[in-house]
Amino acid sequence: MIDWLTEPFALAFMQRALVAAVVVGLVCSVLGCYVVLRSMAFLGDALAHAVLPGIALAYLAGVDLLAGALVAALLVALGIGFLTRHGTVREDTAIGILFAAALSLGVLLISSTGSYATDLTHILFGDVLGVSTTDLWLTGGLAAAVLLAVALLYRELLLASFDPLLAHTLGRRPGLVLLALLVLLALTVVVSLQTVGVGLVTALLVTPGATASLLTQRLPTMMAVAAVVGVVSSVVGLYLSYYLDVASGAAIVLTATAFFVAAFFLAPHRGLVWRRLGDARPG
């Protein structure tokens, strides 16, 4: 049994993959709580796809792909903030426009490079087994920065999400806080690219948070439970990927989905089974 558990991580690339997957599982789940509470899933998805043109341009220019992704995600995050600032365009409309435009631009650029199919697969679904030591430092550094910001901005994010009116009354700037949240989301998406890719990062943002929301009643515990779900999903997903020889990003996401389904049916008080039993009991 011990051998079975340690065997995959005798390989250096698997060790790097484990660290990357755990870091990504952690940071996505924690920030994902705000994505769930503020109904920003679509926005997360849009940011993920928006990095495509950035990656393609970086590739064509021969600069670091992550840097390109980061710039593109930040531009789209700020662009959505700008379009919706005065209520001129509805938020989901603004997201839809920028999302599709960025994705198209990305596909256009990548198709012009000639290695369309293989490169696109890596970007869309991640390649955690190909993480280099440099990638690892970058991922760890960005993730630490995001988590630190979430801790320092805890009250600001809580106020801006739960009651922006009170935030104004207290002389805070909830609009700026939301912009900061968009930037954090952009950073998180970029951090997650290598592990789960553009296509699956939304799942890692939303699923652990949604699972935790079924099990907890306060934001700090929700974040803690989400973090556990995210990290455990990453580790279990990697094992599944190794022993079943399947794509690691997909295995991680489906493990998280399994946790969500279990919570949806079995969670105390809010699970479907619990509520059915409660209905069946008279009084």
Added chain:
Amino acid sequence: MTAMLALEELTVRYNGQPALERVTLHVPHGAQVAIVGPNGAGKSTLFKAMVGLLRPQHGHVLVHGRPPGDQTDPVAYVPQREEIDWRFPVTVADVVMMGRYGRLGAVRRPQAADREAVARALDELSIAHLARRPIGELSGGQQQRVFLARALAQEPHVLLLDEPFTGVDASAKEALLGLLEVLRGEDITVLVSTHDMNTAATRFELAALLNQRLIAYGPPAEVFTPAHIGEAYGGQALFVGDMVVVDQCCPGHVGDGIAHRHSHTGEEKAP
């Protein structure tokens, strides 16, 4: 008597549509004012301008002669129930502690004074036993008390209550009026927006009748005259002898001849 809350020529427009036109209102220190007007009269807009959420196109709000943003916790606002996401994972104690965030800033830990203010506010609203409950599990009346407790924890000089009598039962309403009596002794200036002209006329020393413009302001007996009510409510006011019946249902349908089944009427005997 110096005015501690002063609105001067306050004008707010949404996308060019006027919501408030040149509203000038001086509220003396410690007074309790009912703001009355039909749907869409700008009652909520008035409050949002007072807390700095909406920037007026013209005019200004002064608390103690200074803009509200200059001071710590001068104004506390109790929002309407619909403006709150009741599924948000916060407990009663969490929400009331938010009232202290103005003093605590971004990261400072709550001090003994903050915990005492929260405990006092919970006690004053008789919800100390609910402190650890998620807000989504409470009844409507309890939920309102949580936000009143939070407003008190802010230790404000001005308290704004947006439609606090809407959607609560008679006992919750009496409890709230009882709390206002207590606040009168604590020198907190209170503004209450309401549809309820009876309560405004009988339980408040001052009333303001609003419909984009300030139509009348003063003691209720001088404010709620048939002429003023007619001016504020237009086609929604029906004069029957010396009775004024005001139909406050269904904005947009009023006056276009469509009968509405759910109309609720507030009656007001003209003095």
